[in-house]
Amino acid sequence: MCSFKSSEYERIEDEFFQTVGSEKENDNCTIYGYKRNKRKEVVCNIICILFLGLPYLVFHWYPYLQKVKFQKCSLRLANIVLLKDNHGHYKIIHVETQHVLVPTLGKIYLRHFHYKHTKYVYHNEFNFIPLDIFVPPSSLADLLQYSNGLNQLEYKNFLELYGPNAITVEVKSYWTLFVEEVFNPFYIFQLFSMALWLIDDYAIYACCVLILILFSISTSLYQTRKQSEALHDLVESSTVDEVQILRPNTLWGHTELTINSRNLVPGDLLVIPTTGCTLACDAVLLKGNCIVNECVLTGESIPITKTPPQPSDETYDSLIHKRHTLFSGTQVLQTRYYGGEQVLARVTQTGFSTTKGSLVKSILYPAPIGLKFYADTYKFVFILFAIAICGMVYTLYTYIQQHVSLKESIIRALDIFTIVVPPALPAAMTVGTIYSQTRLKKLGIFCISPQRINVCGKIKLACFDKTGTLTNEGLEIYSVIPSENSQFTEPVVNMDEMNQKSLLIQGMATCHTLTRIDGSINGDPLDMNMFNSIKWDLEEPGQSEITRYDTLGPVIVKPRHQPDADINLPYEIGIIRQFPFSSTQQSMSVICRTLEDPLMLVFVKGAPERIAAMCIENTLPLNFNTRLSEITAQGFRVIALAYKTLPSKFKWKDAQKVERVTVECDLVFLGLLIMQNTLKPETQPIISALKDANIRTVMITGDNIRTAISVARECGMVALHEDVILIKAVENEEAEIPSIKMERIAPEMESMESFADLKKLHITFALDGKTWTILRAYYPHLVPKLLVHTTVFARFQPDQKTQLVTHFQKLDYMVSMVGDGTNDCGALKAAHVGVSLSRAEASVAAPFTSSIENISCILHLMLEGRCALVTSFAMIKYMAMYSLIQFFSVVLLYANHSIVGDVEFLFIDLIIITSLALTIGKQGIVLFFLFSCTLLYC
Ligand SMILES: Nc1ncnc2c1ncn2[C@@H]1O[C@H](COP(=O)(O)OP(=O)(O)OP(=O)(O)O)[C@@H](O)[C@H]1O
Numbered sequence: 033m034c035s036f037k038s039s040e041y042e043r044i045e046d047e048f049f050q051t052v053g054s055e056k057e058n059d060n061c062t063i064y065g066y067k068r069n070k071r072k073e074v075v076c077n078i079i080c081i082l083f084l085g086l087p088y089l090v091f092h093w094y095p096y097l098q099k100v101k102f103q104k105c106s107l108r109l110a111n112i113v114l115l116k117d118n119h120g121h122y123k124i125i126h127v128e129t130q131h132v133l134v135p136t137l138g139k140i141y142l143r144h145f146h147y148k149h150t151k152y153v154y155h156n157e158f159n160f161i162p163l164d165i166f167v168p169p170s171s172l173a174d175l176l177q178y179s180n181g182l183n184q185l186e187y188k189n190f191l192e193l194y195g196p197n198a199i200t201v202e203v204k205s206y207w208t209l210f211v212e213e214v215f216n217p218f219y220i221f222q223l224f225s226m227a228l229w230l231i232d233d234y235a236i237y238a239c240c241v242l243i244l245i246l247f248s249i250s251t252s253l254y255q256t257r258k259q260s261e262a263l264h265d266l267v268e269s270s271t272v273d274e275v276q277i278l279r280p281n282t283l284w285g286h287t288e289l290t291i292n293s294r295n296l297v298p299g300d301l302l303v304i305p306t307t308g309c310t311l312a313c314d315a316v317l318l319k320g321n322c323i324v325n326e327c328v329l330t331g332e333s334i335p336i337t338k339t340p341p342q343p344s345d346e347t348y349d350s351l352i353h354k355r356h357t358l359f360s361g362t363q364v365l366q367t368r369y370y371g372g373e374q375v376l377a378r379v380t381q382t383g384f385s386t387t388k389g390s391l392v393k394s395i396l397y398p399a400p401i402g403l404k405f406y407a408d409t410y411k412f413v414f415i416l417f418a419i420a421i422c423g424m425v426y427t428l429y430t431y432i433q434q435h436v437s438l439k440e441s442i443i444r445a446l447d448i449f450t451i452v453v454p455p456a457l458p459a460a461m462t463v464g465t466i467y468s469q470t471r472l473k474k475l476g477i478f479c480i481s482p483q484r485i486n487v488c489g490k491i492k493l494a495c496f497d498k499t500g501t502l503t504n505e506g507l508e509i510y511s512v513i514p515s516e517n518s519q520f521t522e523p524v525v526n527m528d529e530m531n532q533k534s535l536l537i538q539g540m541a542t543c544h545t546l547t548r549i550d551g552s553i554n555g556d557p558l559d560m561n562m563f564n565s566i567k568w569d570l571e572e573p574g575q576s577e578i579t580r581y582d583t584l585g586p587v588i589v590k591p592r593h594q595p596d597a598d599i600n601l602p603y604e605i606g607i608i609r610q611f612p613f614s615s616t617q618q619s620m621s622v623i624c625r626t627l628e629d630p631l632m633l634v635f636v637k638g639a640p641e642r643i644a645a646m647c648i649e650n651t652l653p654l655n656f657n658t659r660l661s662e663i664t665a666q667g668f669r670v671i672a673l674a675y676k677t678l679p680s681k682f683k684w685k686d687a688q689k690v691e692r693v694t695v696e697c698d699l700v701f702l703g704l705l706i707m708q709n710t711l712k713p714e715t716q717p718i719i720s721a722l723k724d725a726n727i728r729t730v731m732i733t734g735d736n737i738r739t740a741i742s743v744a745r746e747c748g749m750v751a752l753h754e755d756v757i758l759i760k761a762v763e764n765e766e767a768e769i770p771s772i773k774m775e776r777i778a779p780e781m782e783s784m785e786s787f788a789d790l791k792k793l794h795i796t797f798a799l800d801g802k803t804w805t806i807l808r809a810y811y812p813h814l815v816p817k818l819l820v821h822t823t824v825f826a827r828f829q830p831d832q833k834t835q836l837v838t839h840f841q842k843l844d845y846m847v848s849m850v851g852d853g854t855n856d857c858g859a860l861k862a863a864h865v866g867v868s869l870s871r872a873e874a875s876v877a878a879p880f881t882s883s884i885e886n887i888s889c890i891l892h893l894m895l896e897g898r899c900a901l902v903t904s905f906a907m908i909k910y911m912a913m914y915s916l917i918q919f920f921s922v923v924l925l926y927a928n929h930s931i932v933g934d935v936e937f938l939f940i941d942l943i944i945i946t947s948l949a950l951t952i953g954k955q956g957i958v959l960f961f962l963f964s965c966t967l968l969y970c
Contacts, residue, residue, distance in 0.1 A: 048064060048065055048104065048105070048106055048107065049062055049063060049064045049065070049107070050062070050063055050107060050159045050160060051063075052147075052152055052160055052161070052162075059117075059118065059148075059397075059399070060118055061115050061116055061117040061118060061147075062115070062116045063107070063113040063114065063115050063116075063125075063160060064099075064104070064113065064114040064115075064116075065104070065105050065106050065107040065108075065109065065110030065112075065113060066099060066102035066103060066104055066105060066110055066111075066112040066113065066114055067102060067103050067105045067109055067110055067111050067112060068102060068103075068111060068112065069101070069102055069103040072100065072101050072102065072103065073101050076100060076101045089215065089220065092215055093217055094122070095114075095122045095123055095124050096114070096116075096122040098114075098124050099114055107154070107159045107160065108154070108156075108159075110127055111126065111127045112124060112125070112126055112127060113125050113127060113145060113160075115147060119400055123147075125145045125146070125147060126145065127143050127144065127145045127154075128143070128144055128145065129141065129142065129143050129144075130142050130144070130192060130193075132189050132192050132193045133185075133186065133189035133190070133193070134166070134167060134193060139189075142154070142193075144160075144163075145160070148393060148396075148397050149383075149384035149389070149393055149396075150162050150163070150384065150385075150393075151163040151194075151195070153166045163193075163194070163385070164381070164385055167193075167298075169347050169348060169349070170347070170348055171344070171345050171346060171347055171348065172316075172341050172342070172343055172344045172345075172346050172347075172348050172353070173343040173344060173345060175316050175318075175348055175378050175380070176316075176318055176340070176341065176343045176378075177343075180278055180279065180280035180281070180285055180286035180301070181277060181278040181279050181280060181286060181299075181300060181301035182279070182280075182297070182299045182300055182301075183279070183280050184279070186299065187279075187297060187300070190297035190298065190299055191295065191297050193297075194297050194298060194382055194383070194385075195382075195383060196294045196295065196382075196383065197293060197294050197295065197296040197297070197312060197313050197382035197383050198294050198383055199267055199271070199360070199383060199384055199386070199388060199389050199392050200267075201260060201263045201264040201267050201392065201396065202260065202264075203257065203260045203261050203264045204256075204257070204260065206253055206257065209253045209256055209257060210249065210253060213249055213252060213253060214249070218453075219245065219249065221450075221453065222241070222245050224450075225241070225449075225450035225453075226238045226241060226242060226245075228443065228446050228447065228450060229241070229447075229450070231443065232443050232447060233934065234934045234937065235934065236934050236935065236938060237934050237935075237937045237938050240938055251462070251463075251466075252462065255462060255466055255482075259482060262480065263392075263395060263396075263480055266480065266876065267361075267388075267392055267876075269328075270310055270328045270360075270361035270362075270363075270388070271293070271310070271312065271361070272293050272309065272310045272311070272312045273292065273293060274290050274291070274292060274293065275290070275291060275293045275296060275302060275303075275309075275312050276288055276289070276290055276302070276303040276305065277289055277291055277296070277300050277301055277302055277303065278301040278303060278376070286301075288303060293312035293313070296312060296313050296379055296382055297379065297382060298379050298380055298381060298382060299378065299379060300378070300379040301318075301376055301377075301378060301379075302315050302376065302377045302378070302379055303374050303375070303376060304320070304322060304358070304364055304367050304374075304375040304376070304377055305364075305367070306366075306367050306369065306375070308363065308364045308365050308366055308367065309363075309364050310361065310362070310363050310364075311324075311358050311359060311360050311361065311362055311363075311364065312360060313360050313379050313380075313381060313382045313383075313386055314350055314357060314358070314359055314360050314379070314380050314381040314382075314385075314386040314387060315357070315358045315377035315378055315379045315380055316340075316341065316348060316350075316353070316356055316357055316358075316377060316378050316380050317338050317339065317340045317341075317356050317357070317358060317375075317376075317377045318340055318376045318377055318378055319340060319369075319373060319374065319375055319376045320340070320367055320368055320369045320373065320374070320375030320376070321337060321338065321339050321340075321367065321368040321375075322337070322338045322358060322364050322366070322367050322368075322375060323335045323336070323337055323338075323364070323365045323366040323367075323368075323547050323549070324336050324338055324358060324359075324362050324363060324364050324365060325362060325363045325365055326359060326362045327362075327363075327853075327870065328361045328362060328363075328388070328876065329359055329361060329362060329387060329388060329391065329857070329876065329877060330853035330857050330877050332500075332852055332853035332870065333870070334554075334555060334556055334557070335365055335547055335549060335554045335555055336545075336612070337545045337547065337610060337612050338355060338356060338357070338358055339355065339356060339610070339612070340356060341353055341356040342689060342691060348380065350380060350381065350387060355612055355614065357380070358377055359386065359387050359388065360381075360382075360386035360387065360388040360389065361386075361388040361876075365549050366547065366549060368572075388876065391861075391876040391877070392876060394861060395480055395481060395876060395879075398481055398483070401483065401484065401486075401487050401864065403486055403487055403490065405486060405901065405904065405905075409461065409908065412908060412912065413453070416452045416453055416912070416915060417452070417453070419452055419916070419919065420448060420449045420451075420452040420453070420919075421449075423448040423449075423452065423919055423923050424445040424446070424448050424449055425445075426923060426927075427441070427444050427445045427448050427923065427926050428441055428442075428445045430926060430927050431444055431445070431926070431929075434929055436929070444926055444931075447922070448919065448922065448923065448926075451915065451918050451919055451922055452915050452916075452918075452919050453915070454911045454914065454915050461904055461907065461908075462904075463903060463904075463907065464486075464899065464900035464901065464902070464903030464904045464907070465482050465483070465485050465486060465900045465904075466482075467899075467900075467903075468485045468896040468897070468899055468900040469482050469485060471896060472485070472880075472892065472893070472896055475884070475889075475892050476882060476883040476884050476889075477867075477880055477881070477882045477883075477884070477889050477892060477893065478880070478881045478882075478883070479879065479880050480876070480879055480880075480881075481879035484864070484865055484879045484880070485893075485896060485897050485900050486897060486900050486901050486904065487846060487864050487865055487897065488848070488865050488893040488894050488896060488897025488898075488900075489894065489896075489897030489898035489899075489900060489901040489902075490846045490897070490901070491727060491846050491847070491848045491864070491865060491890075491893075491894055491897070492727060492728065492845050492846050492847075493727070493728045493729075493730065493840055493845040493846070493847050493848070494722055494727055494728070494729050494730075494848045494850070494890055495729075495730050495731075495732050495836075495837065495840070495847060495848065495849045495850070495859070495863065496729065496730070496731055496732070496849075496850050496851075496887060497731075497732060497733060497833075497849075497850065497851035497852060497855075497856045497859075498731055498732075498733035498734075498735055498740060498743055499669070499709075499733065499734070499735060499852075500557075500851075500852035500869070501850055501851055501852050501869060501887060502711060502712065502715045502731065502743060502747055502887065503709050503710060503711055503712065503715070503743060504710050504711075504712055505557045505852070507557065507558055507561055507669055507707035507708060507709060508561055508707065508708045508710075509527075509561055509562060509565040509705060509706070509707055509708075510525070510668060510706045510707060510708045511523040511524060511525045511706045512524050512527070512530075512536065512540075512703055512704065512705050512706065513659070513703050513704045513706065514530075514534070514536050514702065514703040515651075515652075515653055515701050515702060515703045515704075518650060518651055518652065518653055518654070518701070519653050519654075520653045520655065520659055520703075520704075523706070527540075527565050527566045527567070528567070530566075532591045532593075532603070533603070535633075535675055535702055536673060536702045536703050537566055538605060538624075538626075538633070538635065538675075539635040539637065539673040539674075539675055539702055540562050540563065540565070540566050540673070540705070541563065541566055541568045541589045541591075541605060542589055542605055542607050542622050542624045542635050543620065543621065543622050543635040543636065543637045543673065544556070544559035544562065544563055544620075544622075545559065545610050545612045545613065545620065546559050546560065546563055546570055546587075547572065547587070548570060548571075548572045553570055556613065558671070558707070561707070562671075562705060563589075566591075567591070567592050567593075568589050568590060568591050568592060569589065569590055569591075569592055570587060570588070570589050571587070571588040571589075571590075572587060586606035586607050586608050586624075587606070587607045588604050588605070588606050588607075589604065589605050589607065590602060590603060590604035590605070591603065602627065603626070603627070604626070604627050605624050605625065605626050605627070606624060606625055606626075606627065607622050607623075607624045608622075608623045608624055608625060608632065608684060608687045609622065609623040609687045609688060609690070610622050611692045611695065611696070613638070615734050615829060615830050615855040616829050616830065617638070617642070617692075618638050618639040618642045618734070618827075619636055619637065619638025619639065619642050619643065619646070619696065620636070620637060620638060621634055621635065621636040621637075621692070621695050621696050622634070622635050623678070623687045623690070623695065630680060631677050631678065631680060632677075632678040632682055632687060633675055633676070633677055633678065634675060634676045634677075634678060634695050634696075634699070635673065635674075635675045636673070636674050636675070636695075636696050636699055637671055637672065637673045637674075637705075638671065638672065639671070639672070639736065639827070640656075640660050640670050640671070640672040640704065640736070641736075641827075642672075643672035643673070643674050643699070643701070644656060644672065644701070646674065646696050646697055646698075646699050647674050647699045647700065647701045648698055648699065648700060651674075651699075651700045651701045652701050653701070656701075659704075660704070660736075661738055663704070663706055664736045664737075664738035664739040664742070665738045665741075665742060666742060667709050667739055667742030667743055667746060668706045668707060668708065668709060668739065669706075669707040669708075669709045669735060669736075669739055670704050670705070670706055670707070670736060670739070671704070671705040671707065672701070672702075672703075672704055672705075673702040673703055673704075673705065674699035674700060674701050674702050675699060675700055675702055676698060676699050676700060709739060709743060711743065711746055711747055712886045712887075713886075714886040714887060714888045715747045715886065715887060716746070716747050716748050718886075718887045718888050718890065718891055719747050719748045719749055719887075720748050721891060722890070722891070723748065725894075727894075728845075729749050729823070730749070730822070730823050730824070730825065731743070731744050731749060731823065731824050731825065731826075732825045732828050732833050732836055732837075732849075732856070732859065733824075733825070733826050733827075733828065734826075734827065734828060734829065734855055735826060735827070736826060736827065737758065737798055737799075737800050737824065737826035737827060739826075740798070740824045740825075740826035741756050741798050741824050741826075744756075744798075744823060744824050749823055749824075750796055750823050750824070751794070753794050754794045754795065754796050755794060755795045755796070756795075756796055756797070756798050756823075756824070757795060757796070757797050757798070758797075758798050758799070759797050759798070759799040759803055759807075759818065759822070760799075760800070760803055761802060761803040761805075761806035761807065763806075769810045770806045770810065795821070796821060796822065796823045796824075797818060797821050797822040797823070797824075798822065798823065798824035798825075798826065799818070799822055799824075799825060799826075800825075800826050800827040800828075801825075801826070801827045801828045801829055801832045802827070804825070804828065804832055804835075804836070805832070808835070815839060816839075816842075816843055819836075819839060819840060819843060820843070829855075830855045830856065830857070830858055830859075831858060833855070833856050833858060833859040834858035834859050834861075834862050836859070837849055837859045837862045837863050838862050841862075841863075841864070846864050846865075847863045847864050847865070848863055848864065848865035848866070848867065848890060848893070849862075849863035849865070849866050849867070850867045850869065850882075850887050850889070850890055851866075851867075851868065851869070851878075852868070852869045852870070852885075853868050853869075853870060853877055857877050857878075860877055860878035861877075861878065865879065865880065865893065865897075866878035866879055866880065867880040867881070867882050867889055867890060867893065868880070868881050868882070869882050869884075869885045869886070869889070870882070870883070870885075880893065
C-alpha cells in the first residue's frame with residue numbers, strides 16, 4: 033500500500049462528487065461523476081440540429097447544461113467529470129484511461145483527467161488525487177541511492193505516466209483567438225443586432241458597426257496574443273533543448289545519452305556539464321556541488337551553492353531541501369567535481385509539476401482579484417439590459433396601440449435592445465490598461481499580469497522588504513567588536529590592525545559561500561563586503577590542491593600579504609564543507625582547516641540572537657544583549673561570529689557526512705560585525721509621498737527588530753513624534769500559553785484591548801516573527817487589532833511574510849509588496865500587487881518586475897493603475913450616457929411613430945467615435961477618418 037498524504041484528502045462518503053485542488057491556494061473545485069449515454073446524446077444532437085445549432089452555442093456558454101447529455105454516476109465509473117471551480121465556473125472534462133507502471137505500486141490500470149496542467153488520477157480510496165500525491169514521495173536515502181538510471185522499460189512507462197517534460201504557454205493563432213472571441217455572448221449579440229439592422233434597412237449603419245466590432249475584436253486579439261507571446265518568450269528563455277542522462281548498460285554499468293529535454297522523466301539521472309547549463313527540470317543533486325543563478329524564479333541574481341543532501345529516511349521535499357535541489361529554468365553557472373567524476377542529479381519533477389511550472393500555472397490561472405470595478409461593470413451591463421427590456425415592452429405596447437404590423441413592432445422592439453448595449457464596450461474596458469502597460473514598460477517595469485494594473489490604482493497598504501529594497505544591498509562593514517575572554521573589546525574600524533591569524537579574521541575569511549565566476553568573486557553582497565574588508569584572496573579548487581587537502585579540492589582563502597615569511601608553508605585555509613545561509617535558519621557555517629594544521633574548525637555566522645543560542649553560555653559577554661540593543665538601535669545591521677574546534681579524530685570523510693545541527697552547537701563566541709545600513713536616496717521621499725496620499729506603509733524584514741525600527745524612523749515610515757511599542761511573546765515554562773508583553777507601555781495604555789485611541793496617541797507597534805507565530809496560535813482575536821496598528825514586522829521568516837500579507841488581505845486591504853526576491857517570493861506572489869526589484873528583465877517571481885532598483889516603482893504603478901482605472905470609468909460613464917440618450921430619443925420617436933434614419937444613426941454615433949478617437953489615440957483617429965469618409969459618401 034502506498035503512503036499518501038491522506039490528511040489532505042479525507043475519505044469521502046458520497047462518491048458522486050468530490051473536492052479537488054488546493055484550498056491553501058484558494059483553488060479548490062468540486063467534481064461530479066457522469067458517464068456517456070448514447071440515447072441522450074443522439075436526442076440532444078437532433079434537437080441542436082433542429083434549432084440550427086443554437087443549443088451548441090448555449091452549451092459552449094454554459095457547460096453546466098451539457099450534463100443533460102450524460103448520465104450521473106459515481107466517480108469510480110465516471111468517464112466524464114463536471115468540474116465546478118470556486119468562482120462558480122463549470123467545465124466538462126473527459127476521463128482517460130491508461131495501463132502504466134507506477135513507482136512502488138507496479139503496473140496498474142489508471143483513470144485520469146487533466147485540469148489546469150495538473151494530472152488527477154483515480155485512487156480506490158480517495159477518488160481523484162493529483163499525480164504527485166498518488167505517487168508516494170521518496171526518502172532522501174532512496175533518491176541518493178546511486179544507480180545507473182532508469183532502464184528502457186521503466187523509462188517508457190514513466191514517460192507515459194508523467195507525460196512530456198514541457199512547460200508550454202500556448203500562443204494561439206489569430207484565427208483560433210478570433211473564433212473563440214466571436215463566440216463570446218457579447219459579439220454574438222452584436223451579430224444578431226447587425227442582422228436585425230440589415231433586415232430593417234440600416235445597411236450603412238450595420239456596416240459601420242461591423243467595422244467598429246472588427247476594430248474592437250482586433251484590439252482585444254492583439255492584446256491577448258501579445259500577452260501570451262510575452263509569457264511564452266519568458267518561459268522559453270529559460271528552457272533547454274538537449275540534456276545528458278545516464279542509462280544502465282549491461283556491459284559497462286552505464287551509457288551517457290543525449291536526449292531531448294522533453295523526454296526527461298522523474299527518476300532519470302541527469303549529468304550536469306562542467307561548463308554549466310540551464311536546467312530542464314527539478315532535480316536533487318547526488319554528486320558534486322553546483323553554483324546556480326535562480327534569478328528567473330526569485331528575481332535575485334546572487335549565485336547560490338547547491339550541495340548533495342545527506343542520506344536519511346526523511347521524505348524529500350523540494351522546498352524544505354531547496355539547498356540540495358536544482359530548479360527548472362535556473363542556470364548552473366559552475367560545477368565542482370571531485371576527482372574528475374561527473375556531477376549527477378536525479379530528476380524529481382518535470383513539466384508543470386516543477387517549481388517553475390507552478391509559478392507559470394499561477395500566472396496562467398490567476399486567482400480573481402476581486403476588484404469592485406469588474407463587478408460593477410457586470411452590474412452596468414445588466415442594468416442596460418433591464419432598461420432595454422423596459423424599452424422593448426413600451427415600444428411593443430405603443431406600436432400595437434398604433435395598429436402597426438406585428439413584424440414591424442417586433443423589429444422596432446428588438447432595435448431598442450440593440451441600441452442600448454454599446455458595441456465598443458470590450459475595447460473601451462481594456463484600453464486604459466493597454467496604454468498603462470506600455471508606459472510602464474518604458475519606465476522599466478515589466479508586467480506579466482496586465483489585469484493587475486487596475487488593482488495598482490486601489491492599493492491601500494504598501495509593504496516593503498528592508499534590505500536591498502529600502503536600504504542598499506551592499507552593506508559596508510563599519511567596524512568589528514571582538515570578544516576576548518567573554519568580554520567585548522574596543523571596536524576595530526580598520527581591519528588591517530587586526531592579527532591576520534586571529535580567529536575572528538579566520539571566520540571572516542572563511543564563513544561565506546563566495547565563489548569565483550569568470551575570474552571575479554561573486555556571492556551574497558554581505559559576504560562580499562565582509563571578505564573584501566579583510567583583503568584576503570580566494571582560490572577555487574584546482575587539480576594541484578587535491579593532494580594537499582586529502583582527496584577533495586576545497587576553496588582556499590589566504591591573506592594577500594602573508595603574515596609569516598615562511599615561503600615553504602604559506603598561511604592558507606581550505607574550506608572543506610559549507611552549510612549555506614538560509615533565511616529560515618538565519619545563519620550559515622563552514623568547516624575548514626588551516627594548511628598543515630591537524631585540527632578542523634567550524635565557523636558560524638548569522639543573526640546575533642541565533643548565534644547566541646548556539647554558543648556555550650559562558651563564552652558570551654555578560655553585556656551581550658545590552659550592547660546588541662545599543663548598536664541595533666542606531667540602525668546598524670549586526671552579524672555575530674562564533675567558532676569551535678573539532679576533535680582530532682574528525683576527518684575529511686566525517687566533514688562530508690556530518691549534519692548541520694551537530695556543527696552549529698556548543699560554539700565559542702568570537703565577536704560582532706557591524707554593518708552600515710544606508711537608505712537608498714529615493715526611499716524617504718517615496719515613503720513620504722505615500723503617506724501624503726494616505727497610503728499605509730509597513731516594513732516586513734528578516735533583520736533585527738531594533739535595526740528595523742531605526743530604519744523605519746529614518747525613512748519616515750514611523751514619524752519622529754510616534755512612540756513605538758514592542759509587542760513581545762514571553763514563553764514561561766510554568767504557563768501553558770505564552771504571555772504577550774509590551775516593552776514600552778505608554779502611560780495611557782493599560783490593557784491589550786484598549787486599541788481605540790492609538791492613532792491619537794501617536795503610537796505604533798513593532799513585533800517579531802516569534803511573537804507573530806504565538807499570536808496566531810494563542811491570541812487570534814488580537815491579530816486583526818494589532819495588524820491595524822503595527823508598522824514594523826521584524827525577524828520574519830519567508831513563510832511568515834506570506835502569512836502576514838494574506839492576513840492583511842483578510843482585513844480588506846489592497847496590498848502591494850515590494851521586495852528583492854528570495855526570502856519574499858511567497859509574499860510577492862500572495863500580494864495583490866507584487867513587485868520584484870531585479871536586474872533581470874522579467875522573472876516569474878512576481879506579477880511586476882522593476883529594473884529600477886528602488887521603491888519609486890510603486891509610485892509609478894499606483895499612478896498608472898489610477899490612470900487605467902480612471903480611463904475605464906470615464907469610458908463606462910460615457911458609454912452609459914450615450915446609450916441612455918440614444919435610447920430615450922429613440923423611444924420618444926417610436927412613441928410618435930417616427931424613426932431615426934440610417935445616416936442619422938450614423939451621425940449620432942460619429943460623435944461617439946470622435947470622442948473615442950480623442951481618447952484612444954492613433955487607431956481611433958484612423959477609424960474616425962474612415963467613418964467620416966463613409967458619411968461623406970452617403
Ligand atoms: N550571508 C549571511 N550569512 C549569515 N547570516 C546572514 C547572512 N545574511 C543575512 N544574515 C542574517 O540573517 C538574518 C535574516 O536574513 P534575511 O535575508 O532573511 O533578511 P534580511 O536580509 O535581514 O532582511 P530583509 O528581509 O529585509 O531582506 C539577517 O538579519 C542577518 O542577521
